[in-house]
Amino acid sequence: MDAEIPVVAVLGNHDYSLAHETDKINNVIATYLTVFLQDLGVVVLENESYSLTNDSGSSFHVIGLGSMWAVRSDIKKAFSKIPANEPRAVLMHNPVVYKDIPADQGAFTLAAHTHGGQIHLPLMPESKTWLDIALPREVVAEGWAADSIGKGSNRLYVNRGIRFSMLPIRFFCRPELTIFNLSQKNDTLVKSDSE
Template structure:
């Protein structure tokens, strides 16, 4: 009984030490890039596209204090090294565009430019933060988003909003289609419009920012869909991705890290990338940044 006060003291010190280590690690983990390799099946995929790689990045959040631009640059370098058929960036390039938007856009373009210089076709959609929306109730800043879109297009990045583009490999006329949907929070999403230029049997990849858009797709219209937005929860309990910081502070439906099982209509598959950047604070805990490569198969 005499040792009880000492035991309590050591227990308290141990708990404080563990918390301190977790806090320190949460600032280190964003600098550790996780590379995921996935296989994706697309019906009616042309033979020339079978075995081709598609790279996906999302959520740079440039402009957040202590943002993760170093990891963003490393992820771009990894894509250039891998030389995939195309690269996809699914929104939230900026954190909260404001008075420093020109500088933040310049940094963003500087990070992405190596993809264009390497001749890798690169496509993007915009996210809620690109419209200055940190919540769904915020008023979208269309003017700021347009500045970003113009700069991206000028740099050679094609920005899609509710439209479909034809993808073709060199020395092949067998097309694969890319469907890009606008920002859900900014009320710029129109799934019906994005699909109206391709027939039902056309092989396609779908890109959106917010995974909640995915449930709007009719059955068998999005065999491979990619999204971002959730940061994988950003701070979470190991082994329980559904128990995360963002899970309890946002009202979005999807908080998947990877394949969102049981969501959407039949014949559709959604992959949610945890992204590179962060919201509110520049920390990640048990949720490292991710670059995803998809190998296509028919």
């Protein structure tokens, strides 16, 4: 905040006190956290967007989706005020919502939630996690998702995060703080680097 750079956030399951998808939603905790962050100057998005405009008048939009587990994700509402051809980043907590983003509307989509799976299984192809075995659906636990998961030019990156969930352990799954360097090329926003 001291650098006067906009900080944008979305809430996730733990912000509603949801350790499991079937737990009771606690909106009081989420509201408290939202107000606390807003008082610090953080823009908390729930199915809405925040626009940044540079000196030449070009806009970049950050779209934030509500928490899936708290039944607050509304893709249609979140995208309703953004022209289809303008560059944007889409933020969501749970990557499962990604499959519902309309084609070519989420070329730079970021999610978290999985903690990278926390436990990677050694000697498994493509760095499989226990989530790949335990869950009955395709899981993107970390990194760039396969192109085939999204619609059109949509792309998803899932961050491993710096903490853990349920069990206080990470095995072959280091914490991650991702930095993206974005640049504009031929009026199109492109990914140039990530760490």
